[in-house]
Amino acid sequence: MPDMVTLTIDGQTVSVPKGTLVVEAARQVENLIPVFCYHPKMAPVGMCRMCVVKVGTPKMDPATRQPVVDADGKSVIAMMPRLQTACTTPVSEGMVVVTQDSEVEHAQRGVLEALLTSHPLDCPVCDKGGECPLQNLTMGWGPGKTRFDYNDKVHFEKPVPLGDLIYLDRERCILCARCVRFQDEIAGDPVLGFYNRGRAWHIISQSDPEFDSKFSGNTTDICPVGALTSADFRFKARVWELQPIPTVCNHCSVGCNMTFDTRSNDIKRVMPRENDAVNEIWLCDRGRFGHHFNTSKQRLTTPLVRKAGKLQEATWEEALSIVAQQLDGIRSTTGGKAIGGLAGTSLANEDLYAFQRFFRETLGSANIDHRSGSALDLPLDDAGAQYGIRSGTDLSTLGKGTVVLVFGADPEEEAPVHLLRIRGINTRGGSVITLNGRPTKLDSIAKHALRYKYGSESAILAALLKPLLDSTPADGKRATLRGFNDLVAALKGFNLDEQASGISADKLNTVAELINSAENLVIFYGRDALTAGASVPAGLANLLVMTRKAGATNSGLISLLKGANARGALDLGVRPDRGPNYAALSNAGLDAKQMLSAAREGKLKALYVAGVDPVGDNPAAAESLKKLGLLVVQELFLTETAKLADVVLPVLSVAEREGTYTNAERRVQRFRQAIRPTINARPDWQILQALANQLVSEAVLSAAGGDKSRKQTRREEDKARVRSEWTYASPAEILMDIQANVAGYKGVSYASLQGPTGQWGRQANENYYFDGTSYQNTGGLGVQLPAAVETSSIQTLQPFSVSTPASVADRPWTLVGATFLYDDGALLTDTDLLNNRKAKAVVALNPVDADKLGVKNGERVTVSSGRGSLSLPVHRTKLAPEGVVVVPVGVNNVGLVSVVEGGATPVAIRREA
């Protein structure tokens, strides 16, 4: 228990931890002191003076240093001579606070009167109207009349754009600096500022491009007036007409809680939904503005069937029976092994579970994957579940004593809201260590920002593990570490080649010491780490084990996989080598790459693709797919793969249906149906269920003719495999099935996901307190699954080895494929607002290197590896370290996929004439 301080507020006694601000203490007794500039997520500044109160403290006798008492033995209170701002005044023992009396009221009216002297009468046309703290506080505390001459109002040009996403109306701004402070303190993008002084004071953004931040939308939420509005929502609806439907962002693995605010069956805006354990009250701009795909005119609206070489509209009955018949045909002639299935990481858990059931049970095929079979696929990551962050961890509470190690990851691009959370841990006194091959934004706050040379990742980890190993006493403790001797053997004689790795052994010793002495250790790893070989996630897991933090409170791995539900796909066995809950399989199936080559060789007859776009990811895959007897694509859009399909089955989007996702921290969260579908599409699971049921009866049908005895055996086999007809009435029922059959998901149901709601207490009736926007979470906080290591008593070190990449003489450069938040992915369809921010099809090259090659910005180079080459214009930037070239993943026409070999790839670069 921290030191408690007791004070009285308007006669009410309240005890709060030392250091609490008066404004927060008052809130605990439901005394809502009005504020404008104060925001509980940011340091107080005392700029607006709205929160003034009277404060007194016990009078002390200077001689005895004891409180002076009156005749009744009560402390004499010395009132401070002037009103104090409750938002900057910390409580102290015996303090007396008066929030309501004529003097306070007079001051509050004065503040509001002054604010209103330069505020326009815009409410009827202002987007904030209806959820505006200025409106609310004026009603509650404002003067009825103004002494100000209306003609003296300050006028500014009406809204000016701050970049593409945000508009600023300077007349409405009350200069509270919430937006500036959010950008400086929380986002770490200091791109907003104040210009001029006095009545000409106003907000500016002079970054290039303007308001250059991936978090800009949050400022429209916390702005206490309608000065900052989003280009997406401006003039779209009055807020009181909106119906907020709880949902979960499906753009990345953070799984931010949000609402689709709808009116007339249309999504008008996206708002954060408070969940401290996930996104607090923030969203990134991709999540906030990237909702247009749901309502895109480009969506598939009806099933399509290839007839006479062309995809033509068909009924569901027709399309499904074609698929069922053909699958059944292949199943009974060649067996399930000739059928492959890909189901993507944007699908809900319910879909993914149904998908693998459909394959394993109905079709008898183990050829399942959630990847597209391209060279840019990430390896299957199990460490993130086995050694995942311990359940119950809430990053928003971590600070002092916590070390965050970011290894081979760029959270800003891969999982943006994690960047805010890591920054928060740093602000609260934790330490951040970045170990990356290239610079990232987190480096600026990192205690140690270390840059390794690509290829030396496992050596770096070895250098971190070695001192930990050496300091582990040779006593009984070692015996509880399975794999200890293997690790010792792997590190035997290891010496860090400082030249080759780019970091000194001393530095790494310091880091090892820091993580060893940390109370909590949180390790983030992303694309760079995942593609650097199996020893990297293994080495990171071993770091946890060797520092006794595997499965420990507030510690563990967070793997920044691509896609909102990549963890769900791995957990539920949408992979060839393991079943649900990582269950080992006796016979592994083909992975996506193998399926494509099997198709090319004619061994795979049918491919069923749901939410994956192999051809979009790798145009060369088209050759393989054309060899198939049957290609079924279940999709939102007519993707490049869908264009080749025999049957295309349109699905409902996240906004049109129910389901759950599992995020990077293994939190299962539920999304709701926000809009009524207006197209002839179905949820993925329903399609799979219909097919599964048809195939059971088809099996019976096809067993009727031909070689009776053989058909009979097949039928018996099918029967044994197929448990029964599928009768899921809703995804909730599939989740019940999941929780019954997948050990890790025990206890997860739609009821438990509904979970406790609300944290730092934003209640609907309290909106005016912090700002006007309701973040109230009525949709539940989700359930975090335990990591495997939490439930096992023996700690296992993962197989680890140090590899040194052979340098290739004529390919001296390193090519790295990097994830960027704004890519050409289908989920950004129709979100044109973000177009200018999208990663460009360029090669990022360090200016020093560019000079060596003699290339200017925009000139083309050819980059070639052992596999192939690409040709792109050059962008000179220090974001590429010397010797490294960075090309974006997921951007059209970069040709990256035909050049990379796994992760960082040795390449030659040639300037094009």
Place this chain on the structure above:
Amino acid sequence: MLYEQHKAEIDGILARYPVDRKRSALLPLLYLAQDVYGRLNRDSIREVAEILDLPYTDVFEVVGFYTLFYNEDVGKIVLDVCDDVPCCFCGAEELVADLENRLGIKAGETTKDKVFTLRRVKCIAACDQAPVLQANLEFHNRVLPDKVEAMLTKLRNDVEAGKPVSISGRLAER
């Protein structure tokens, strides 16, 4: 280009501060940029930001805050006349009117030949010498009507003679 052209001076300024506190050199660098370019526009502000590794917006904030950073064109010599209360008692308004008359401009404007800019400012902490004005930060005390002509002539001659002038007071500083 600012850096390339004034390398010695800029390095000298930077050397006054620890390497990790480069931002401390902001004001002197802005003075320099303002002198070199005659005003601080978007490009010159960005140049300074880049020399100091500061976010552009931060530097704009500073320029916007101080009245002695000019974000629009000014003459070679900026006359800042104090029109606060003590100076007013001693003839500040008459002084402003006199200057407006002689220069043919209104306060806030710049002469056609771009030599003088006339501005009204608030107390510049020399009330005992009222009425006062600053010409590029150089104080001119007790500017009573009989002194105005001579002062303007001298300033104009200095400019015409090519004597280095500094609208930022950068040279006056030494």
